[in-house]
Amino acid sequence: MLSVGIVGLPNAGKSTLFNALARSRLAETAVRPFTTIEPHEAVVAVPDKDLESLSKLVKPEKTVPASVTFIDIAGLVKGAHKGEGLGNQFLAKIREVDAIIHVVRAFINPDVFREESSHDESSFEQIVNDIEIVNIELELGEVSKKPVIYVLNVDEYALNDAKTQSLVNRVKEKFKEEAAAISARLEEELIDLEKEEGQDYLMELGIEKTGLELLIQKAYQLLDLITFYTIKGGEEVHAWSIKRGASALDAAEKVHTDFAKNFIKAEVVGITELLEIGSWKQAKDKGKVRLEGKDYTLQNKDVIEFKVGV
Numbered sequence: 001m002l003s004v005g006i007v008g009l010p011n012a013g014k015s016t017l018f019n020a021l022a023r024s025r026l027a028e029t030a031v032r033p034f035t036t037i038e039p040h041e042a043v044v045a046v047p048d049k050d051l052e053s054l055s056k057l058v059k060p061e062k063t064v065p066a067s068v069t070f071i072d073i074a075g076l077v078k079g080a081h082k083g084e085g086l087g088n089q090f091l092a093k094i095r096e097v098d099a100i101i102h103v104v105r106a107f108i109n110p111d112v113f114r115e116e117s118s119h120d121e122s123s124f125e126q127i128v129n130d131i132e133i134v135n136i137e138l139e140l141g142e143v144s145k146k147p148v149i150y151v152l153n154v155d156e157y158a159l160n161d162a163k164t165q166s167l168v169n170r171v172k173e174k175f176k177e178e179a180a181a182i183s184a185r186l187e188e189e190l191i192d193l194e195k196e197e198g199q200d201y202l203m204e205l206g207i208e209k210t211g212l213e214l215l216i217q218k219a220y221q222l223l224d225l226i227t228f229y230t231i232k233g234g235e236e237v238h239a240w241s242i243k244r245g246a247s248a249l250d251a252a253e254k255v256h257t258d259f260a261k262n263f264i265k266a267e268v269v270g271i272t273e274l275l276e277i278g279s280w281k282q283a284k285d286k287g288k289v290r291l292e293g294k295d296y297t298l299q300n301k302d303v304i305e306f307k308v309g310v
């Protein structure tokens with residue numbers, strides 16, 4: 001399963017973002033630094049409208065979304081790799097993840113303690129300074145180079161600012177990695193709202209995607225992942241993530257090791273086509289369900305039924 005570690009300086013808003021992603025206040029957040037001591041993990045369902053549509057069409061007993069594990073750790077400070085602060089204990093955790101979300105403080109809140117706050121809290125220089133402190137610790141802590149998404153944690157009113165957009169672009173350019181602006185606190189507030197209420201609220205603010213949607217999308221792009229679906233003869237609709245370029249056999253392996261061992265054929269149809277036609281049976285009758293062998297290269301959003309021997 002895809003795992004993503006959340007890193008950053010103390011008080012950057014890591015736990016706030018983590019709670020928002022988990023849609024639950026699992027981690028304590030506070031104005032003091034080093035609030036997080038023990039790492040928290042949450043398994044979060046990947047939002048997927050196509051999966052919802054597929055589930056409506058198949059009406060299975062169970063629908064299982066693809067999932068991502070997010071890990072929230074203690075803030076990293078200068079010297080963390082040699083034991084300063086708390087973060088060093090958790091560098092080991094970060095070594096294991098597939099990708100990193102690096103939260104950078106770009107909100108303005110004098111109540112929230114900040115070390116080395118030189119001038120404008122959301123200036124490019126301050127942001128670069130903060131990022132470099134953490135990056136040096138990751139490097140010295142021997143966290144191997146892995147995909148990073150820089151998340152500028154901004155105040156909600158600044159989300160759609162030209163200034164924020166420019167900061168995001170400059171961070172992307174400077175660090176040659178993905179970057180996005182999110183308001184962790186705003187996202188955290190969504191926990192208390194019904195899904196639709198939350199969507200309306202975001203729309204009013206001119207925000208198209210939730211932080212979760214945005215970050216998962218970026219993580220998939222960075223890790224070059226695609227999605228495929230299995231329907232288990234109509235019993236269970238399941239979404240899976242897999243590396244682009246994976247074969248039908250790789251997919252079978254992911255679903256069940258026995259499937260790979262006893263693989264005969266894969267029945268495959270693209271989800272858009274299946275949804276248009278309206279049922280698996282009709283798709284088969286119309287000859288739209290293809291029979292593919294082990295070497296077939298999976299396409300994003302393929303729906304697959306494995307034919308296995310015993």
Ligand SMILES: Nc1nc2c(ncn2[C@@H]2O[C@H](COP(=O)(O)OP(=O)(O)OP(=O)(O)O)[C@@H](O)[C@H]2O)c(=O)[nH]1
Pocket residue numbers: 008009010011012013014015016017028029030031032033034035036037073074075076107108109112153154155156183184185186
């Ligand atoms: N104004 C504003 N405050 C925020 C935002 N995000 C987080 N905060 C506040 O900043 C403080 C620190 O947030 P946390 O999520 O606890 O930060 P953390 O990075 O997990 O901190 P440690 O666990 O101590 O390293 C809390 O009081 C949050 O409410 C934001 O987008 N805007």
Ligand SMILES: [Mg+2]
Pocket residue numbers: 014015016027028029035036073074075
């Ligand atoms: Mg925290």
